[in-house]
Amino acid sequence: MDFSLVQTVHAFDAASKLKKPTILVVDDSVSSLDQISAVLQVFYQVKVATGGAKALEIAGANTPPDLILLDVMMPGLSGYQVCKKLKDEAFTRDIPVIFLTANSSVDDEASGLLLGAADFIAKPVNPPILLARVATQMQLKAAADRLRDQNDHLEREVQKRSHELAAIQDVTIHAMASLAETRDNETGNHIRRTQNYIRALVCRPGNNS
Template identity: 60%
Template sequence: MALTSTQHDATILIVDDAPENLVLMSNLLKDLYHLKVANSGAKALALINSSTELPDLILLDIMMPGLSGYDVASALQGDERTAAIPIIFLTAMASTDDETRGFELGAVDYITKPISPPITLARIDTHLKLKAAADFLRDKNDYLEQEVARRTREVTAIQDVTIHAMASLAETRDNETGNHIRRTQNYVKLLAEHLQEHPRFSHFLTDQNIQLLFKSAPLHDIGKVGIPDRILLKPGRYTPEEFEIMKSHTRLGRDAIQHAEDQLGVDVDFLRFAKEIAYGHQEKWDGSGYPEGLVGDAIPISARLMAVADVYDALVSRRVYKMPVTHEDAVAHINKGRGTHFDPDICDAFLACQARFQTIAAQYVDTDADLAKETEALQFIADEP
């Protein structure tokens, strides 16, 4: 972007009720600028309002019948479309009060009649250059703001694609479905929004963090990609040895995300919550969970939210190896775990939002096609030697 020459390219509007003044100013400026003229304030405003191309500068007489120059200036300054047009008053009114009022109305200069042609030309040229510089900076700022917005959208899209790609990778090996991912992330968001004003959580549950939690939730079971199929897809109960292996998915998930972060060489906010959720969503409020056996507030808030979302979805979802429990039974189960499995306040938030949980579950219900994938996976395990 480069500044253009002010001469010949600029358009100046001359507003004066005296024909001789219009002729004088037109003769002075016609070889240097594109000119428009109006012999009254009303005609000047009508000309501007009907034009798609605005003048670059206005030379405005003050004492005119009907609308005065002050009235015209006030109208132009009050309109966002015309507020940036520089106005130079041309008038025989030369008192300090007159000049002060003109500047208060947004004029950039004040030239008294009879005019001095060299001074008038110099002032016009100066203010056109200033306007060109201001327009350049405004256009540059607009461009930069648009570029920042575009790149922010790109970064956000990359984050979303990365998360969904990683989550889909886990989904291909798990007996859960893609709808499980969508349901649980919406459950987490619902709980977080409900608790946003709660004194225990308000410092953490900012709008930005809630958005990051929503994005990160799909990675809660990413570590299952490291669990052998014979265990991951087993429809019955695990042996103690199998369960120990299954429990390692929390560490595997956290470490996989950490490895990705290490490769980038920087800490990434949206992955921080993903690590917390992957590693801690099997912890229990009373310390009986895994992998660390953390107690109470030592468990990250993100993981506590995920724990409620994950258990509810596991209960109400249909699988090829189990039937779902009713919503009411799932609510009773989670309420029973208040203060043992679940953070009491998060449990209370769930109870308050339970009807909306049920709505989300219905919106993203698993279809027969979704469950057919599980059947194929389980058959694969049955056919293994």
């Protein structure tokens, strides 16, 4: 095995600082499952499924896999059907899917990519290529997860600042009304009525503010 590839995979594994990433391997061939698992389990936690229904069950669990290696030709649900179901569900759509196939054509790959697959690997698998392709997709997923977390954090901060600004505006209006009342009671009441009217308009159903 190429030494630089081993270094790359080890570096990614160390950077996770947590448990090993989990990879779900889906193939109706037990021998293929054994071969692929033997290559991956040095660097990753490996789960296996011999059919599409079981793969969907595992992917939809509370702790979904970080990546799925999915055989295209299987009895029952095909790999394409499984991929479509995964991408249709919000909980699983961000899991990278790499198709495993013994008979790949340009049209087959185009169809898989349109369904949302990240890559294709030819069977029987070549261990260095398998590890390299998996490591690449895991790095891309980690970057996407970080970006998603940052966006969620920014959104929460914007909402927090908006609430704080609204509170400051309310306090300011109350202070202005109280100050006005010391000089003219009707002016102070007018300010409060205007404030309540504006609040009612902003908070009415259908307003997203």
